[in-house]
Amino acid sequence: MQITRRLEFDAGHRIPSHSSQCRHLHGHRYIIEITLSGEIIATEGLSEQGMVMDYSEVKRIAKEQLVDAWDHAFLVYCKDQVVLNFLNSLPDHKTVVLEMPPTAENLATLAFRKLDSAYHHNYGNNLKLERVRIYETPNNWADCMRSTS
Ligand SMILES: Nc1nc2c(c(=O)[nH]1)N=C([C@H](O)[C@H](O)COP(=O)(O)OP(=O)(O)OP(=O)(O)O)CN2
Ligand SMILES: [Zn+2]
Numbered sequence: 001m002q003i004t005r006r007l008e009f010d011a012g013h014r015i016p017s018h019s020s021q022c023r024h025l026h027g028h029r030y031i032i033e034i035t036l037s038g039e040i041i042a043t044e045g046l047s048e049q050g051m052v053m054d055y056s057e058v059k060r061i062a063k064e065q066l067v068d069a070w071d072h073a074f075l076v077y078c079k080d081q082v083v084l085n086f087l088n089s090l091p092d093h094k095t096v097v098l099e100m101p102p103t104a105e106n107l108a109t110l111a112f113r114k115l116d117s118a119y120h121h122n123y124g125n126n127l128k129l130e131r132v133r134i135y136e137t138p139n140n141w142a143d144c145m146r147s148t149s
Helices: 053-069 081-089 102-115
Strands: 002-013 026-037 073-078 095-096 129-136 140-145
Touching: 002 053, 026 053, 026 102, 053 073, 053 102, 073 081, 081 095, 102 129, 102 140
Parallel strands: 002 073, 073 095
Antiparallel strands: 002 026, 026 129, 129 140
16 A cells, blocks of 8 residues: 655755756745555554554654755755755855755755655554655656665
């Protein structure tokens, strides 16, 4: 069985080497979708009976591991020195420095890596992160799948 939880966050970014408008500083209302697989928990009387994982727990872990850090942050490539210098000049600015340019593909990859170890099969139901999907706009998204991560 697979379940998916969707969360939204706002962040700024730019793709410094982009030949068109994405090299300018701008932001998105990102959507992250987290898909988990596992067996349905059958234990009679358990709060999670009939579930792969409680959606509220999926959300809690996603916020704790990733979403709260990226929300209202500027996501900057570590080699984007000019923007990094500017962001560092702003007192207490929420900046997240990434090892890759902040494309949707790379954000999905980084999110998968951060979240993979956070979802444990506490009830012996083989819980596994299967896919992280990042929507950069309603029309543009990238998938990082377990098979290709
Ligand atoms: N493969 C990718 N292509 C592009 C990415 C990306 O992450 N992966 N990112 C961008 C830009 O960040 C840009 O913000 C999105 O560009 P664009 O397609 O122009 O988006 P629109 O706002 O125009 O979206 P519409 O749905 O067309 O209004 C560019 N390319
Ligand atoms: Zn963009």
